[in-house]
Every structure is written in C-alpha cells, then in structure tokens.
Amino acid sequence: MADLIARLRDALGPAGLLTDAADLEPFAIDWRRIFPGRPACVARPASTDQVAAVVRLCREAGVAVVPQGGNTGLAGGAVPDASGRQVVLSLGRMTAIRAIDPVGLTMTVEAGCVLRLAQEAAGRAGRLLPVSFAAEGSAMVGGAIAANAGGLNVVRYGMTRGLVLGLEIVLADGTVVDGLRALRKDNAGYDWKQLFIGSEGTLGIVTAAVLRLVARPRHVATALLAVPDPAAALRLLTLAQEELGDSIQGFELISDTSLALVARHHGLASPVGAKGWHVLIEAASSLPGLREAAEGVLATALEREDATDGVLAESGQQAAALWALRESVTESEAREGRSVKHDVSVPITAIPAFLDEAGAVLAAGAPGTRVNAFGHMGDGNIHYNVLVEPAHDADAINRLVHGVVDRFGGSISAEHGIGQYRVAELARHKRPEEIALARRIKAALDPDGLLNPGKVLARS
Ligand code: MLT
Ligand code: ZN
Numbered sequence: 001m002a003d004l005i006a007r008l009r010d011a012l013g014p015a016g017l018l019t020d021a022a023d024l025e026p027f028a029i030d031w032r033r034i035f036p037g038r039p040a041c042v043a044r045p046a047s048t049d050q051v052a053a054v055v056r057l058c059r060e061a062g063v064a065v066v067p068q069g070g071n072t073g074l075a076g077g078a079v080p081d082a083s084g085r086q087v088v089l090s091l092g093r094m095t096a097i098r099a100i101d102p103v104g105l106t107m108t109v110e111a112g113c114v115l116r117l118a119q120e121a122a123g124r125a126g127r128l129l130p131v132s133f134a135a136e137g138s139a140m141v142g143g144a145i146a147a148n149a150g151g152l153n154v155v156r157y158g159m160t161r162g163l164v165l166g167l168e169i170v171l172a173d174g175t176v177v178d179g180l181r182a183l184r185k186d187n188a189g190y191d192w193k194q195l196f197i198g199s200e201g202t203l204g205i206v207t208a209a210v211l212r213l214v215a216r217p218r219h220v221a222t223a224l225l226a227v228p229d230p231a232a233a234l235r236l237l238t239l240a241q242e243e244l245g246d247s248i249q250g251f252e253l254i255s256d257t258s259l260a261l262v263a264r265h266h267g268l269a270s271p272v273g274a275k276g277w278h279v280l281i282e283a284a285s286s287l288p289g290l291r292e293a294a295e296g297v298l299a300t301a302l303e304r305e306d307a308t309d310g311v312l313a314e315s316g317q318q319a320a321a322l323w324a325l326r327e328s329v330t331e332s333e334a335r336e337g338r339s340v341k342h343d344v345s346v347p348i349t350a351i352p353a354f355l356d357e358a359g360a361v362l363a364a365g366a367p368g369t370r371v372n373a374f375g376h377m378g379d380g381n382i383h384y385n386v387l388v389e390p391a392h393d394a395d396a397i398n399r400l401v402h403g404v405v406d407r408f409g410g411s412i413s414a415e416h417g418i419g420q421y422r423v424a425e426l427a428r429h430k431r432p433e434e435i436a437l438a439r440r441i442k443a444a445l446d447p448d449g450l451l452n453p454g455k456v457l458a459r460s
Contacts, residue, residue, distance in 0.1 A: 069143025075419025111142025
C-alpha cells in the first residue's frame with residue numbers, strides 16, 4: 001500500500017492525496033453515520049486524466065477504488081469498507097461547468113460540481129436544471145448520475161437518467177470514454193451511457209456529463225393541503241392531473257408522523273392543521289391562468305371533502321416555507337434516532353392499500369415501531385421509514401415491509417439505489433436471471449472487481 005500511495009502522490013501532487021486519519025474521516029462514513037469504513041487514502045484528482053491515472057495505478061496494485069461525490073447517499077454506496085485497503089476517489093475537485101447552451105438547452109458539467117451550483121449556473125443563463133432533492137446543496141452532479149437520483153420533481157421531469165444526454169466515463173482499466181455529445185437523438189449504436197447511470201460507481205466513474213435543461217416556467221403555484229387519508233390524496237392527484245395537466249411538477253405525501261418530527265426537530269409547523277396527512281402540490285407553467293387553475297383545484301378538493309384545509313402560497317417565500325416542511329423530514333428523522341429506511345415504489349393506485357397493509361404487518365410483526373411514511377406520491381414512491389428501538393431487528397423489518405412491496409408488484413429501491421445497504425435484499429427480490437445478467441455486465445466492464453466492490457451486487 002505504501003508503494004501505491006507514493007505513486008498516487010506523484011501522479012496527483014500533495015493537494016491531490018489525503019492520508020492523515022483526521023482528513024480521511026469525512027470520506028470514511030456516510031452523513032447518517034450508519035456505514036463506517038476506513039480508506040487507505042483519499043485520492044482527489046483535479047482532471048479526467050488524473051482520474052484515469054488513479055484508476056490505472058490502483059488496478060496495477062490490485063486495490064479497489066470507491067468513487068465518492070458529495071457523500072449524501074442513503075444506501076452507503078459511496079463509502080469504503082473497513083479493511084483499510086480501499087482508495088476513495090473523491091470527485092470534489094472536478095467542479096467546472098464546461099459549457100452552457102441556453103438555446104440548445106444543455107449544459108456540460110464536471111462530476112464534482114455541487115448540484116445547487118449547477119442549478120444556479122443554469123438559472124443565470126435563464127434556464128432550469130430540473131433535478132432537485134433535499135441534499136442538493138452538497139450532492140454532486142456525478143453522484144446524482146451514478147445514483148440516478150430521483151427527488152422532488154420526477155413527476156414532471158423524470159429521474160436523472162432522463163436529463164443525461166452525454167457522459168464522459170473512466171473505465172475500470174483507466175480508459176477514458178468521451179461521449180459528451182449534446183444530442184437529443186442518437187441511435188448510433190448501443191446507448192452505453194445508460195449502463196453507467198444508476199450503476200453506483202460499480203461499472204465506471206462518471207467524470208463529466210451533458211445535461212438537458214428546460215425553459216424556466218414563469219408562473220409557479222405551490223399548495224399545501226390537509227387530506228383525510230391517502231385515498232383522498234389519490235383522488236386529489238387525479239383531480240390535479242385533470243385540471244393542471246403536465247404543469248404538475250411535485251406531488252408529495254406527508255404523514256402526520258413526519259410533520260410531528262419536523263415540528264419537534266426543526267420547529268416548523270404546518271399552516272393547515274396539525275394532524276392527519278398532507279399533500280404538497282406544485283405546478284409551474286409559462287402560460288397564464290395557472291393560479292386560477294390551482295385555486296380551482298383547491299376549491300373542488302375542499303368541496304368534495306378530499307381536503308379539509310389548504311393554502312396556496314402567495315409568494316416565493318411562502319412556497320419555500322411549505323417546501324421546508326417537506327424537505328426537513330429526512331433530517332428530522334435522523335435527529336429523532338434510529339430508523340430503518342425503505343425507499344419503495346408501488347403502482348400509484350396501490351399506495352393507500354400498500355400503506356394499510358404495511359401498517360398492519362408491522363403492527364403485528366414488529367410491535368413498538370413507529371412508521372414515518374412520506375414521499376413522492378406522484379411517482380408511486382413512498383419512503384416507508386420505520387423508527388425503531390435498539391431491540392428491533394432491522395433485517396426482520398426489511399423483510400416484513402419488502403414482503404408487502406412484493407405483493408403489490410413494487411420495487412425495494414425506487415430512487416436511493418442499492419449501495420451496500422440493500423445488497424442482500426436485492427438478491428432476494430430480483431429474479432435469479434436478472435442478477436445473473438447484472439453479474440455478466442459487471443464481469444465484462446470490471447473483470448477484476450475493483451470498482452466499488454460489494455455495492456449493488458454481493459462480492460462473488
Ligand atoms: C426524501 O425524499 O426526502 C429522501 O429521498 C428520503 C428519505 O430520507 O428516506
Ligand atoms: Zn425521496
């Protein structure tokens with residue numbers, strides 16, 4: 001290892017390599033402090049060529065590389081194991097925005113650019129980079145791509161995958177593949193970039209990307225409604241789709257447990273009733289009449305008793321305050337104590353029945369737990385997080401919840417990925433031929449198994 005560290009220092013210079021224990025600490029563990037690891041060192045390349053050099057040197061030494069962006073993931077996909085023999089490759093120095101084309105609606109950005117800075121740069125060019133989630137102030141573009149991040153506006157713009165037009169990748173043997181084409185249509189051969197998006201750094205390392213931008217809608221309407229139950233929230237979704245059409249860019253469900261946690265740990269209170277379920281709807285359009293349409297949705301929902309109260313934000317500031325309630329749920333949950341997270345999706349129409357059944361299964365199989373359910377109802381994606389005491393068995397709880405997910409034909413990871421957290425569960429829930437296919441892809445692209453081993457797929 002000492003020899004490899006010396007070579008890495010030669011290749012990267014002193015600023016490009018961290019070896020002191022105190023410097024390694026932030027890269028060794030995830031932000032929730034659930035997946036502790038111990039890297040041999042942290043390589044901080046400043047260019048694509050330096051990333052390639054790190055990968056080549058590690059390969060020659062037979063040492064595994066763990067790519068890391070903002071380290072905001074929820075599945076432990078970006079932290080090393082505890083062996084002290086893995087090199088963390090931090091993309092944090094590759095921050096350049098290489099180009100913005102406001103007419104062609106694209107931006108070319110390096111992997112280590114913080115998502116919010118990329119959004120702001122797009123904003124300065126009068127355009128919108130629509131991927132958005134609570135951790136965007138620290139998450140990096142490369143990590144969002146490697147995880148195929150979802151977030152708060154998937155209902156309109158799709159997952160990160162839908163925004164990636166081109167990728168620059170470093171392969172496991174150090175080859176740089178430049179696919180930074182800003183094309184909307186490109187059927188010339190395999191669309192190989194799709195393999196790397198969502199592969200969590202196990203097939204190659206994203207160093208830069210061409211992202212799709214959109215025109216910034218002139219009007220935004222944000223409303224928070226108190227609803228009697230998830231079935232009413234579902235009816236509200238249909239009403240909103242009929243009245244607001246494609247302008248809906250967020251449709252979030254928040255339980256009363258979530259709101260109680262946010263009140264306790266962030267001191268934020270809902271303006272529309274303290275108890276029961278809430279729905280946060282946001283629509284945006286450049287056409288006139290959006291506000292009137294949103295008011296109509298609110299009035300109809302109240303009239304049909306699918307909402308018991310509601311508020312339509314009067315200003316950007318008020319809209320931000322409504323979003324703060326939703327975006328503080330995860331951090332409040334972390335402050336509350338230990339939780340077993342589930343990031344599930346089921347067909348949208350099945351959400352009320354899923355919530356009922358999962359609640360009943362947990363009450364019977366894991367008494368004493370509390371459910372903190374919230375999430376992206378418009379995408380069928382619920383964060384069905386279970387607050388537990390030390391005596392509770394996390395694996396047993398996973399099996400109970402994922403069993404219900406299976407019964408509804410759902411997925412055990414809608415947007416957070418598999419990382420190290422869900423490796424065993426993935427093997428239980430995917431068909432054997434799907435796992436075998438994934439292994440063939442892994443073997444073809446990373447034959448020595450040195451790219452983020454043990455993530456997504458169990459080590460073979
Ligand atoms: C969110 O949507 O806030 C996060 O993806 C969810 C979580 O903390 O489980
Ligand atoms: Zn989410």
